[in-house]
Amino acid sequence: DSGVTQTPKHLITATGQRVTLRCSPRSGDLSVYWYQQSLDQGLQFLIQYYNGEERAKGNILERFSAQQFPDLHSELNLSSLELGDSALYFCASSDSGRNYGYTFGSGTRLTVV
């Protein structure tokens, strides 16, 4: 157990639907990062939150959004899903000083059918 909890582990949904992925960071970590990993694109950074505020944006589609709540857990919302959105979605957290690297969750495998 890395300390970063992601739910659900697996998700199968139809095109056009909307899903929410959840992440609880390691205790004490204020930063949360979302990544998408697919076979053809590798590990792509989507978005970062720090203590409830959006800090940085990467290759995140407009159909995707995220937020971080006061208790520091984060949710990634994916809407109008397409087949190409099928991927592993990882959440990572870090301490404010990034002294110990980033701690990743075990991911959510999303399959869009």
Added chain:
Amino acid sequence: SQQGEEDPQALSIQEGENATMNCSYKTSINNLQWYRQNSGRGLVHLILIRSNEREKHSGRLRVTLDTSKKSSSLLITASRAADTASYFCATDRSGGSYIPTFGRGTSLIVHP
């Protein structure tokens, strides 16, 4: 574009041999990190080396960093079948947003 790029893309060795993977990056960094990912699982942080360090060890892992060449290497000594995984490097850029960006990884297979 990817900040870190690993080389080779794939590596196949026998148990007991050493495995060396390389990482190249493009901009100045604060630190560089190596991660391991078993198939379909999350990334596990292996080692972090700061820009003012040249070499770091952790168990059977040895990491070097050459900031003049913007490259790093990860050496796994006396490899085991359990080392079979993908290995990624990630860089923490200096002077900008601290977003770890990953390469596509090196897929290591260690044959028993």
